[in-house]
Amino acid sequence: MISDATKARFAKEVAKYPAEQAQSAVMACLSIVQQELGYVSSESEKVVADFLGMAPMAVHEVTSFYNMYNQKPVGKFKLNVCTNLPCQLRDGQKALHHLEHKLGIHMGETTSDGLFTLQQSECLGACADSPVLLVNDRKMCSFMSNDKLDQLVDGIRAAEGKA
Amino acid sequence: MSAQDIIDQFAATGVQTCFHDRHINPQIYAGLNGSNWRLKDYESRGGYQALRKILGKDGSEPNAETGVAGMTQDQVITTVKESALRGRGGAGFPTGLKWSFMPRKFPGQKYLVCNSDEGEPGTCKDRDILQFNPHIVIEGMIIAAYAMGVSVGYNYIHGEIFASYDRFEEALEEARAAGYLGDKIMGSEFNFQLHAAHGFGAYICGEETALLESLEGKKGQPRFKPPFPASFGMYGKPTTINNTETFAAVPWIIRNGSQAYLECGKPNNGGTKIYSVSGDVELPGNYEVPMGTPFAKLLELAGGVRKGRTLKAVIPGGSSSPVLPASVIMECTMDYDSISKAGSMLGSGAVIVMDDSRCMVKALQRLSYFYAHESCGQCTPCREGTGWLSRVVDRIEGGTGRAADLDLLDNVAENIMGRTICALGDAAAMPVRAMIKHFRHEFVHHVEHKTCMVTANATNV
Ligand SMILES: NC(=O)C1=CN([C@@H]2O[C@H](COP(=O)(O)OP(=O)(O)OC[C@H]3O[C@@H](n4cnc5c(N)ncnc54)[C@H](O)[C@@H]3O)[C@@H](O)[C@H]2O)C=CC1
Numbered sequence: 001m002i003s004d005a006t007k008a009r010f011a012k013e014v015a016k017y018p019a020e021q022a023q024s025a026v027m028a029c030l031s032i033v034q035q036e037l038g039y040v041s042s043e044s045e046k047v048v049a050d051f052l053g054m055a056p057m058a059v060h061e062v063t064s065f066y067n068m069y070n071q072k073p074v075g076k077f078k079l080n081v082c083t084n085l086p087c088q089l090r091d092g093q094k095a096l097h098h099l100e101h102k103l104g105i106h107m108g109e110t111t112s113d114g115l116f117t118l119q120q121s122e123c124l125g126a127c128a129d130s131p132v133l134l135v136n137d138r139k140m141c142s143f144m145s146n147d148k149l150d151q152l153v154d155g156i157r158a159a160e161g162k163a
Numbered sequence: 164m165s166a167q168d169i170i171d172q173f174a175a176t177g178v179q180t181c182f183h184d185r186h187i188n189p190q191i192y193a194g195l196n197g198s199n200w201r202l203k204d205y206e207s208r209g210g211y212q213a214l215r216k217i218l219g220k221d222g223s224e225p226n227a228e229t230g231v232a233g234m235t236q237d238q239v240i241t242t243v244k245e246s247a248l249r250g251r252g253g254a255g256f257p258t259g260l261k262w263s264f265m266p267r268k269f270p271g272q273k274y275l276v277c278n279s280d281e282g283e284p285g286t287c288k289d290r291d292i293l294q295f296n297p298h299i300v301i302e303g304m305i306i307a308a309y310a311m312g313v314s315v316g317y318n319y320i321h322g323e324i325f326a327s328y329d330r331f332e333e334a335l336e337e338a339r340a341a342g343y344l345g346d347k348i349m350g351s352e353f354n355f356q357l358h359a360a361h362g363f364g365a366y367i368c369g370e371e372t373a374l375l376e377s378l379e380g381k382k383g384q385p386r387f388k389p390p391f392p393a394s395f396g397m398y399g400k401p402t403t404i405n406n407t408e409t410f411a412a413v414p415w416i417i418r419n420g421s422q423a424y425l426e427c428g429k430p431n432n433g434g435t436k437i438y439s440v441s442g443d444v445e446l447p448g449n450y451e452v453p454m455g456t457p458f459a460k461l462l463e464l465a466g467g468v469r470k471g472r473t474l475k476a477v478i479p480g481g482s483s484s485p486v487l488p489a490s491v492i493m494e495c496t497m498d499y500d501s502i503s504k505a506g507s508m509l510g511s512g513a514v515i516v517m518d519d520s521r522c523m524v525k526a527l528q529r530l531s532y533f534y535a536h537e538s539c540g541q542c543t544p545c546r547e548g549t550g551w552l553s554r555v556v557d558r559i560e561g562g563t564g565r566a567a568d569l570d571l572l573d574n575v576a577e578n579i580m581g582r583t584i585c586a587l588g589d590a591a592a593m594p595v596r597a598m599i600k601h602f603r604h605e606f607v608h609h610v611e612h613k614t615c616m617v618t619a620n621a622t623n624v
């Protein structure tokens with residue numbers, strides 16, 4: 001089931017396209033689901049499919065093709081650090097290593113308290129701001145020196161009562 | 164403080180890469196400070212004057228012959244043609260020519276699409292345009308829609324820059340409320356609806372036909388070209404796709420005329436170009452300068468090579484473009500023709516600078532991984548070839564490479580080039596060949612000595 005508020009968000013996306021092309025809104029609807037539930041389950045895919053009049057398999061093809069959809073639950077805060085070459089030249093890789101060390105996990109993993117998932121990412125389109133990371137798909141944090149990474153992680157831990 | 168507040172604090176610290184006075188004659192970034200992105204600010208910079216001009220709503224006298232004020236569709240397209248504006252998305256295709264391919268009298272729906280899926284490593288110019296001057300893109304798209312008789316458009320924005328997507332939606336609301344978008348724009352007979360869409364992490368969706376597939380709600384797998392989008396595009400209808408920066412250049416051209424634009428650049432390369440300078444420079448950022456500006460000048464604007472080191476190599480047009488050694492690039496001017504003559508491509512204008520402490524094998528390793536990761540898997544040469552390239556460079560870097568590996572790399576690259584549906588295959592192959600051509604000795608050293616000849620004596624890697 002989806003809430004009326006979520007339905008309204010879906011409808012706003014669908015309205016951008018010709019009536020018979022509701023499928024065009026699938027990218028946006030899935031990202032709304034992910035924002036609200038943290039990941040895209042197969043039940044969510046079914047809900048989106050019904051809403052847009054698509055086959056669930058066609059929705060799943062989209063979820064699995066695009067890198068940013070979480071096909072499994074992730075930590076409450078997903079951190080994506082860019083390590084592509086332009087960022088690598090300006091400590092992107094080091095930022096990733098620093099976070100691995102700080103969080104005690106390898107990239108791709110989630111901390112045992114369920115707070116953080118750490119991932120490497122490809123170019124975020126913010127290369128001059130390196131080191132950069134994306135928090136929960138929507139918030140870009142730039143010029144993330146080790147100090148600032150520490151402040152970010154410690155701050156979130158404190159706010160979540162897990163300091 | 165909530166966790167969201169904490170994240171917001173850090174999210175707010177970035178994006179200042181275009182607020183400096185080190186542009187030269189800027190047209191798109193001129194006068195931006197980060198807080199003046201709204202409609203009223205844009206109007207006070209002369210915004211929407213170009214739209215008024217083509218619609219004959221700028222108070223000018225009607226044309227003596229036709230009795231009508233404003234510009235005809237043909238006049239707009241001719242003006243863009245004469246300006247020598249070339250596509251800023253990477254291929255440098257003449258924009259006016261592309262617009263003239265759109266069937267003018269097509270009976271059904273036609274579409275206009277802006278490609279803001281900027282994902283070419285090194286490129287971060289479109290984000291700053293969308294974030295700090297969104298209305299310039301909207302105005303450029305309205306003018307293009309008018310010229311080609313298109314009534315519906317979409318801007319497809321890189322999923323990773325969500326703040327820019329949200330802002331673009333806000334700017335669209337402003338433009339609708341002011342009567343610049345919608346039905347009967349400014350009291351004319353011209354209608355244009357514009358919407359924002361977003362990607363979600365797939366580099367390949369920057370390729371125009373993959374982008375169209377994505378807009379249709381599918382996996383982003385490129386289509387065969389031809390047919391080009393101009394004849395078979397979104398939902399199979401005639402569609403014109405241009406890059407964000409291409410559309411952003413249009414209002415200036417209409418306001419100031421094609422001659423002024425052309426004169427600002429150099430022949431066949433009109434106007435300014437935004438270069439995203441990253442890597443080993445003191446001041447990484449976006450620099451808007453006239454086409455044909457010497458590379459040395461651009462490097463100087465970016466504060467020169469970091470820590471006073473020596474320039475070693477530059478990738479001049481995004482990660483897909485072949486690397487050029489310092490001696491070659493220092494002789495180039497930054498425009499399509501000069502960079503192409505030097506054996507590379509201006510591409511998206513992402514200038515990746517590497518100093519003498521950098522190992523080229525390691526640089527190539529990261530790029531080859533990227534292309535293998537982002538191949539959409541449709542064509543065998545690309546899917547298998549990019550995997551091979553990545554694994555072989557990996558083992559050379561890791562010290563287990565073999566003497567025959569250099570030829571193997573060249574061979575695999577050659578077997579990808581020209582044998583794939585889209586240009587991603589070439590984009591993966593070209594950097595490999597250029598790296599081996601210009602820095603062969605480093606690869607050989609890795610194979611023979613199992614170690615790096617460069618980073619051994621360097622301090623900043
Ligand atoms: N900005 C970025 O993030 C990235 C940019 N690129 C760049 O993309 C470039 C390759 O892009 P492509 O679209 O494959 O290049 P292309 O040469 O196939 O097309 C360029 C543009 O001209 C149009 N066009 C070309 N010939 C035409 C014809 N005969 N009739 C009608 N329209 C025609 C195409 O539709 C397209 O819009 C590379 O040079 C690379 O630099 C690559 C990756 C990322």
Ligand SMILES: Cc1cc2nc3c(=O)[nH]c(=O)nc-3n(C[C@H](O)[C@H](O)[C@H](O)COP(=O)(O)O)c2cc1C
Binds near residue numbers: 366372409585
């Ligand atoms: C793999 C690949 C990725 C691309 N990514 C982008 C991109 O992110 N932005 C863009 O404008 N063009 C990109 N292009 C080029 C587009 O296919 C197309 O040529 C361009 O959007 C046309 O606009 P223009 O004529 O204004 O340059 C890419 C091409 C390829 C092959």
Ligand code: SF4
Binds near residue numbers: 583585588
């Ligand atoms: S060249 Fe690569 S990315 Fe392009 S269509 Fe073929 S497999 Fe997909």
Ligand code: FES
Binds near residue numbers: 083086127132
């Ligand atoms: S390479 Fe890291 S953001 Fe572009």
